[in-house]
Amino acid sequence: MSLVRIQNIMGSELSKRVFLSRPPEPPHEYLLNDPTDSIFIGTTKVFGVPFTWTFATLTNPHLAVVGITGAGKSFFVKTFLLRASYIWNTNAIIIDWAGEYKGWVKQSGGTVISLSKGDYINIMDLSGMKPIDRSKQIMNSLDILTDIGDYPEQRRLTAEAIEQAYVNSGFALSQIPESNADAPTLKEVTTLLEEKLQEGSYEYPAELENALYRLRQFTREGEDYFAKKSTIDIGKLASSGLVSLDLSSLPDERFRALAAMFILQTLKEKMRSTGWSGTKGLRAIVVLDEAWKVASDDRSDAITIVREGRKYQFGLIVASQNPTDVNEAIFSNVGTTVMLRIRFEKFMNYLQGSLNFSNFIRTEIGKFGVGQAAFDMSFHSAVQFPDVFLLERIVGEEPLDVYTISIAEILTPGELDDQSIQKEYYLERIDLNSKLIESGINPEVIAAIFKELDKKERIADIRDLVRIMIGRGINRDVIVGFLRGIKIVDALITRIFSYIG
Numbered sequence: 154m155s156l157v158r159i160q161n162i163m164g165s166e167l168s169k170r171v172f173l174s175r176p177p178e179p180p181h182e183y184l185l186n187d188p189t190d191s192i193f194i195g196t197t198k199v200f201g202v203p204f205t206w207t208f209a210t211l212t213n214p215h216l217a218v219v220g221i222t223g224a225g226k227s228f229f230v231k232t233f234l235l236r237a238s239y240i241w242n243t244n245a246i247i248i249d250w251a252g253e254y255k256g257w258v259k260q261s262g263g264t265v266i267s268l269s270k271g272d273y274i275n276i277m278d279l280s281g282m283k284p285i286d287r288s289k290q291i292m293n294s295l296d297i298l299t300d301i302g303d304y305p306e307q308r309r310l311t312a313e314a315i316e317q318a319y320v321n322s323g324f325a326l327s328q329i330p331e332s333n334a335d336a337p338t339l340k341e342v343t344t345l346l347e348e349k350l351q352e353g354s355y356e357y358p359a360e361l362e363n364a365l366y367r368l369r370q371f372t373r374e375g376e377d378y379f380a381k382k383s384t385i386d387i388g389k390l391a392s393s394g395l396v397s398l399d400l401s402s403l404p405d406e407r408f409r410a411l412a413a414m415f416i417l418q419t420l421k422e423k424m425r426s427t428g429w430s431g432t433k434g435l436r437a438i439v440v441l442d443e444a445w446k447v448a449s450d451d452r453s454d455a456i457t458i459v460r461e462g463r464k465y466q467f468g469l470i471v472a473s474q475n476p477t478d479v480n481e482a483i484f485s486n487v488g489t490t491v492m493l494r495i496r497f498e499k500f501m502n503y504l505q506g507s508l509n510f511s512n513f514i515r516t517e518i519g520k521f522g523v524g525q526a527a528f529d530m531s532f533h534s535a536v537q538f539p540d541v542f543l544l545e546r547i548v549g550e551e552p553l554d555v556y557t558i559s560i561a562e563i564l565t566p567g568e569l570d571d572q573s574i575q576k577e578y579y580l581e582r583i584d585l586n587s588k589l590i591e592s593g594i595n596p597e598v599i600a601a602i603f604k605e606l607d608k609k610e611r612i613a614d615i616r617d618l619v620r621i622m623i624g625r626g627i628n629r630d631v632i633v634g635f636l637r638g639i640k641i642v643d644a645l646i647t648r649i650f651s652y653i654g
C-alpha cells in the first residue's frame with residue numbers, strides 16, 4: 154500500500170471523526186417541526202433536511218435579515234409573511250421605505266397605504282393612548298429627527314404647546330379618551346406658538362421663533378402629511394391582514410423616519426394593551442426593510458418590540474444591507490439571523506464576531522448565490538451543536554411579476570387628496586406585455602421597456618415610461634393608444650406629454 158493511499162484513508166477517517174463530534178447542522182428534531190405549526194423555509198445544505206421555522210424553541214420570534222442588494226432579503230421576507238399568514242393567520246405591517254413591496258402586497262390581496270399619495274397620518278392621533286403619553290412620544294421622535302434636544306427652552310415650549318393643543322380640543326391629559334376622533338393636529342400646535350409670539354409677553358421671542366420654525370417643517374402646505382386628519386385608523390393596522398405602508402414618495406428620510414417611528418409607537422402600544430392571546434404562532438409581524446434610522450437609534454420602539462414582543466406573540470423583522478446599521482440591542486437579541494450573500498469583509502467580520510460561526514461557514518457565505526442562506530438560531534436551552542447552518546436555498550412562493558405604474562408625480566395636491574382618483578396602476582407582466590403589443594409597439598422596444606422596469610424594482614413613473622418609448626422612436630399616437638389602454642384618461646395623457654415637453 155503506498156503512502157499516499159494510507160494518507161487518504163487516514164484523512165477520511167479523521168474527517169469522519171470531526172464530523173461525528175461536531176455535526177455541521179442542528180439535529181433534525183430542531184429543524185423539522187410540526188408542519189401545521191411552523192413555516193417551511195428550505196432544505197439544509199449538508200443533510201438535505203427540510204427546515205421549518207418556529208419560535209417555540211427559540212429565545213424570541215424576531216428575525217434579522219442581512220445581505221447585499223439583490224441577495225434575496227425582500228424575497229425571503231415576502232415568503233415568510235405569506236406562509237405565516239397561511240399557517241397562523243399572522244397579520245403583517247410592512248414599513249416599506251423604498252416602496253418595493255407595494256405591487257406584491259396588492260397582488261396578494263393586502264392593503265397598500267401610500268403616504269403623500271392621498272393617505273395621511275395625524276401623528277397626534279391617540280388610538281387609545283393618554284394624550285400625555287402621546288405627547289412624550291412625539292417629543293421623542295423630534296429628539297431623534299431634529300436638533301431640538303440641544304435647545305431645552307424650545308423643547309419645553311414645543312412640549313407645552315402639544316399638551317395645550319390636546320387640552321383645547323377637550324382632552325384630559327392623563328385620561329385614555331373614549332373615542333379616537335377629534336385629536337388636534339400639529340397645525341393647531343403651531344397656531345398656539347404663533348399666538349404666544351404675537352402676544353409679545355414671552356421673554357425669549359427668538360426661542361419661540363425657532364421652535365415654530367422647526368415644527369413648520371412638518372406643517373407646511375404640501376408637506377403636511379402628518380399634520381392633517383388621518384385617513385387611516387393606525388390602531389387597526391396590527392389586525393388588518395397584510396398591510397404595507399409605502400413611504401417611498403415622501404420627500405425625504407426625515408419624513409419617512411417620522412412616519413415609521415409613529416407607526417412603531419402605535420403598534421407597541423397596541424401590542425401592550427391587547428395582551429397575550431395564547432393562540433398558536435405569531436399574531437403580528439412588523440417589517441422594517443432598510444429603515445436604518447429607525448432600526449439604529451437607541452430610543453426607537455423597534456427595540457421595545459424586540460424586548461417585549463415574545464410574550465405578546467408580536468414579531469419584528471429587520472432587513473438591511475448593512476448589519477452594523479441595525480442597533481446592537483436588536484441584533485444581539487433576535488432569535489434568528491438570516492445571512493444571505495455578504496460581500497464586505499467588514500460586515501463579515503462583524504457577523505462572525507457576534508454570531509461566532511466557523512471559518513467554514515464564513516467561506517460558504519462568501520460564495521452564496523441569490524437565495525442561498527445561513528441561519529443562526531438562538532435556542533432556548535443550551536445546545537451541543539453549532540447553531541449556524543446552511544440552506545441550499547430559500548424556497549419561495551413563485552415570484553409575482555407585478556408592475557406598478559405611478560401617475561402620482563403629475564397630479565396636483567388636490568388630486569392626490571382625492572380618494573376617487575387612481576394614483577397607481579398595477580399590471581401583471583402578461584397584461585402589460587399584451588397591452589404593449591396591442592398598441593403596436595415592436596418586440597424589441599417591449600423588451601427594452603421591461604429591462605428598464607426590472608432595473609427599477611418593477612415600479613415606474615409614467616413619465617419615465619413614456620420617455621423610454623419616445624427615446625426608442627415610438628410615435629405619439631401609439632403611446633396615447635397604450636396609455637388609454639391602461640385606462641389613463643385623456644386629460645391626464647395630455648398632461649403627461651406637457652410634463653415631458
Ligand SMILES: Nc1ncnc2c1ncn2[C@@H]1O[C@H](COP(=O)(O)OP(=O)(O)OP(=O)(O)O)[C@@H](O)[C@H]1O
Binds near residue numbers: 222223224225226524
Ligand atoms: N430564494 C430565491 N429564489 C428565487 N428567486 C429569488 C430568491 N431570492 C431572491 N430572488 C430573486 O432575486 C431578485 C432580488 O431579490 P430581492 O429583491 O429579495 O433582493 P434584496 O436583497 O431585497 O435586494 P435590495 O437590498 O436591493 O432590496 C428578485 O427578483 C427575487 O425575485
Ligand SMILES: [Mg+2]
Binds near residue numbers: 226227228253442
Ligand atoms: Mg429588498
